[in-house]
Every structure is written in structure tokens, then in C-alpha cells.
């Protein structure tokens with residue numbers, strides 16, 4: 472019959488009960504097997520130890536392996552060389568690797584999101600009944616090079632993070648067939664919503680006090696990441712989760728990485744197009760925390776209007792939209808702009824109309840403190856954007872209406888909690904190996920003459936010379 476599940480996941484209550492029973496029996500069998508394996512291992516270890524004990528009882532004492540040079544015990548441990556000039560080894564606490572548990576410890580409840588290579592599902596831990604989100608690590612099936620660096624970074628960074636505004640990684644689990652590399656799952660705390668789904672469905676925009684609460688939490692999570700040398704590099708509303716207690720958490724660390732100061736050369740192909748900073752679009756490979764702050768500016772605008780702020784169709788169009796909103800850069804507003812690889816050959820209009828910002832006109836209901844904050848987050852020159860900590864201290868959050876208490880935040884019907892898959896109409900984060908746009912090869916003139924005919928925007932044009 473059609474009701475007999477094609478998939479391994481339950482369809483109705485009766486199926487669910489049967490499935491749960493089956494899972495329980497399987498888990499029990501597994502437990503017994505693991506117990507037996509442990510017993511055998513203990514017996515083997517006891518057997519190995521026995522002859523040594525016999526040695527020490529009857530014959531001469533067994534030789535003990537010297538773990539460290541004797542002089543180490545008597546000499547101070549600081550400095551790299553001992554008095555005899557023999558270099559001493561510095562010892563660091565090493566992490567321990569344990570075996571991952573199986574994904575079979577979880578029952579899938581429903582899909583939340585299914586992408587090209589990965590998926591996220593709501594699931595329940597069988598033993599505790601705790602609801603979690605299971606995220607399959609993104610692996611390109613064509614890439615035979617093992618675990619991608621992005622997956623390793625995502626695990627490492629999430630494992631290291633501990634902040635109330637960053638999603639918690641509970642564990643990493645593997646499928647039964649461990650030879651299949653795509654069988655690796657992150658077990659994350661479950662949150663009912665992502666901000667993008669809420670914004671799409673809500674009939675009225677957020678109140679100012681609610682926007683402030685969300686922005687404050689976002690800035691506080693980012694301040695934590697930046698303090699810990701982590702760049703997120705893909706901040707957008709679909710990567711910001713919200714629970715029913717008004718708590719926001721930053722998620723999706725698939726693009727994130729640790730950086731130093733000065734930052735190393737980094738790939739320019741990061742951040743989903745609509746949230747990508749102008750310096751990245753212009754080919755910067757040395758960039759810093761300011762790229763995340765630009766995305767925060769885009770998110771701020773989106774929270775106010777429920778629409779993504781800068782919806783470019785491609786890199787050139789994205790840059791055009793940025794210049795329309797923020798004005799084209801000048802020597803005063805962005806002194807080092809001409810040195811960026813894709814900026815050298817751009818011809819830009821001059822004059823007040825082209826270089827002025829349209830933010831005030833675009834957000835007529837925003838207070839002047841709000842406009843000042845948005846203007847600074849969307850500063851073309853990355854040096855002029857505030858840090859996350861500076862943002863937290865901004866006047867906007869002290870003005871009335873004050874940020875709403877999280878507990879007073881409205882609740883929304885959860886899409887993630889239902890059996891419902893969403894299809895994406897918005898651009899995704901750039902994939903590894905994808906080619907960054909080479910502006911030198913694009914014929915700017917054609918694109919912008921069409922734009923002029925449409926008589927849209929602030930009346931400027933970009934041209935190659």
C-alpha cells in the first residue's frame with residue numbers, strides 16, 4: 472500500500488510508533504554489541520598486562536619507559552634551551568579525538584531546508600526526547616578530496632564558540648555507512664525561526680523597539696566572534712535564527728574562518744551577493760571585520776522594510792545599487808578605493824548628486840540617530856564602519872523607543888517546526904572554486920546605457936576606459 476513508508480521516516484502516528492519501537496530495538500541491540508566489545512577489549516588489556524605483572528613478581532623489575540629526560544625534573548622549565556644547550560620541547564595540552572556517535576540516536580521529524588548539497592532537518596534525540604536541528608555537512612559529490620576545508624572550519628569554529636547569540640553545536644554524528652563522507656551531521660540546538668522566513672510572512676514590519684532588540688543581539692554575537700578573531704563572511708537574514716523567546720542566534724558558519732592581524736590574503740568570493748561589501752566586489756583580498764559590518768547594515772535595512780536592501784542581479788548591478796544608495800566613492804569618502812583591483816579602470820560621475828547618500832530619503836521614518844547608524848554601517852570606506860562594539864554603544868539604542876525586552880518579543884508560527892520545504896529564490900553564498908567576477912572583462916558601457924534608458928536610480932554611470 473501507498474501508506475507503507477517509502478522513506479525511513481514515519482508518515483502518521485501508527486507508523487511513528489512502529490518506527491520508534493524499531494529504533495528502540497535497534498539501539499538496544501547496538502548497546503549490547505557495544506557492551507560486548509568493551510568487555511572483550513577489557514579482557515584483551517588484562518591479558519596484555521598479565522605477563523608484565525608476572526615479571527615484576529618473580530624476576531628482575533621490568534624496564535620502565537622513560538617519559539621525559541631526567542634533567543627536566545630538576546631544571547626550571549622556562550626557556551627553550553637548558554644550560555647544556557640541549558633544546559627542550561615545549562609541551563602543549565593536546566585535544567583528544569573521540570569516536571562520533573551515530574545519527575541513529577536521532578529520529579528525523581521533518582525537513583527544514585534542502586539545498587544543493589546539504590540539508591537541515593528537525594530531529595529528536597531518541598533517549599532524551601530533546602529536539603535538535605541536524606545539518607548535513609555540505610560535500611560536493613564531484614569533489615573527491617575528502618572533507619572540505621569549509622566543513623572543517625564550520626565544526627572547529629562552532630565547537631570553540633560559546634555565546635548566547637551564537638548557535639550551539641551539541642555534537643557531530645555520523646551515518647552508519649562511515650565510508651560515505653557525506654554522512655556527517657552537525658547536531659545544533661533547534662530554533663523555531665530564521666529571520667528571513669519571518670520577514671517574508673509577517674503582515675506588519677517589526678516595531679522600532681523590536682528592530683533594536685534584534686540588532687543589539689546581532690551586534691553582541693558579532694562582537695564576540697570578532698573579539699575571538701572569527702569572521703563570519705555570510706551574514707544574512709536566513710542565517711540568523713530566532714527562538715520563541717525572542718533570542719537571536721547567528722548560524723551557518725560554512726563561510727567563517729579565523730583571521731589574524733594583519734589579515735592574511737583571503738578569498739574575495741565570500742558573502743552572498745546582496746550582503747557583499749563594496750571592497751569585496753572591487754576585488755579586495757585583504758579585508759577584515761568591516762565586511763561583516765556592511766552585511767549588518769544590509770540586515771538593518773531589511774528589518775525596517777522586510778525587503779532585502781540591495782538586490783543586485785550580478786556583481787556589477789550590485790555595485791550600481793550600492794552607489795545609487797550610498798553615492799559613488801570620492802577621494803574624500805574612500806581614499807584607497809582606486810587601488811582596488813576592479814576599481815582602477817572604472818569611470819565614475821562626479822558632482823554632488825552622484826556622491827551624496829540617498830539613505831535618509833529611502834528611510835524617511837528612521838530617526839536621525841538611526842540614519843547615522845545605518846549610514847556608518849553602509850560607509851563605502853571599510854575604515855569608517857563602526858566595529859560591533861562601537862555599534863552596541865550607539866545612541867540609537869539609548870533613544871526611545873528603547874529595545875524591547877526579549878521576553879516581550881512576539882511569537883510567530885514556526886515554519887521550521889512543520890513539514891514544509893522551502894525553495895530558494897534568493898542568491899546563495901558563493902561556492903568554493905567559483906570564479907570571482909573580473910570587471911576588466913565585462914563591457915560596462917552596454918549594461919549602464921540600458922540602465923540610463925530605464926531612467927532609474929541616481930543618474931550616474933560606470934564605464935570602462
Ligand SMILES: Nc1ncnc2c1ncn2[C@@H]1O[C@H](COP(=O)(O)OP(=O)(O)OP(=O)(O)O)[C@@H](O)[C@H]1O
Pocket residue numbers: 583584586589590591604606609638659660661662663664665709710712722723724725887899900
Ligand atoms: N539550529 C537550527 N534550528 C532551526 N533551523 C535551522 C537551524 N540551523 C539552520 N536552520 C534552518 O536551515 C536553513 C539553512 O541552514 P544553514 O544556513 O546553516 O545551512 P546552509 O546549507 O549552509 O544554507 P545556505 O547555503 O542556504 O545558506 C536556515 O536558513 C534555517 O532556516
Ligand SMILES: [Mg+2]
Pocket residue numbers: 709710723
Ligand atoms: Mg545559510
